[in-house]
Amino acid sequence: MKFFTLIVLITIYTLCHAQDIHFTQFYASPLTLNPASTGHFEGNLRIMNNIRKQWKAIPVPYNTVTIGADKHITESEQPLSLGVIAIHDQSAGILAVNKFYISASLPVKIGSTKLHIGLQGGLVMKSYPLNQLTFPQQFDMSTGYFNSGLNNSEANLDQNLFYPDFNAGALWTWKKEKTEVEIGYALFHLTQPRETFLPGSNKLPLRNVAHGGAKFFIHPKIFIWPNIIMMQHQKANTLMAGSNLGFMLPGNHLNANYIFAGSLFRDGVKRNYDAIAFIAGIKFINLEIGISYDINMSALETATHNRGAFEISIIYITGIPALKNKTIPCERL
Structure with a gap:
């Protein structure tokens, strides 16, 4: 059974569109989206949490959790910002991936726009429990079952993998009245580190990410919030x-600013249509919560019964500037 799970893991891993983790609500995970997004917010400190549970129809689903924070270090129109993020990814209960990054970003004002430049560096750790797996060589013909006590003939396999990883990016932003626009580009795995459990020098290829987003009002109380991302990782495109x-929302007892809902599609670009996702969320003064659900439309839809992934994103910001013109209610005498 464990060998079968390993085969399923390898097959799904091959069919996946990229080796790195990804989120449907990619715009709500700024430190995994682009190092230049570090510090791109109004306030003092931002704390982020993303949780993704994928393919619950298979015996052991994929789980991804990130938690991070970034902060403006200097007080100016162009503040230096630092951020940290920890990532945990568990693939089919077998492959465990842990990443920890530190990032820095600095905006440069260009007319009415800003260009943010960001760098990110960290450590990646991958492991799997070899003693919990069974291999063809461990099939006992006398019993008709796998025997984990038999030699698996896999002496050259490493169970743990460590390597440093470095990323860089740029983000152009423009904001005027009730319109916001941002366009970014990031390059991941700059040093192309060695990544293999087997003997050899298999290198992790560069990953290119281009993304954009906007928020503009079509009515005093209604806005559109489009987002797009293109990722290229060797021959895998998404x-x-x-x-x-x-x-x-008008004044309410929840102190909610607005609610939002929408949809997003994921495509393999000339390879296969992957999924359609539905998104909803709510924004308070300091807190934003988003949820999404993916419906799988790819070649794996039979195995997954169209059940893709459930995702939740949480962003909490402290030190948001107070409104300049705040009305203080008072009773007439």
């Missing part, structure tokens, strides 16, 4: 695009 529709 395109995700979609839009949310947001509604501003």
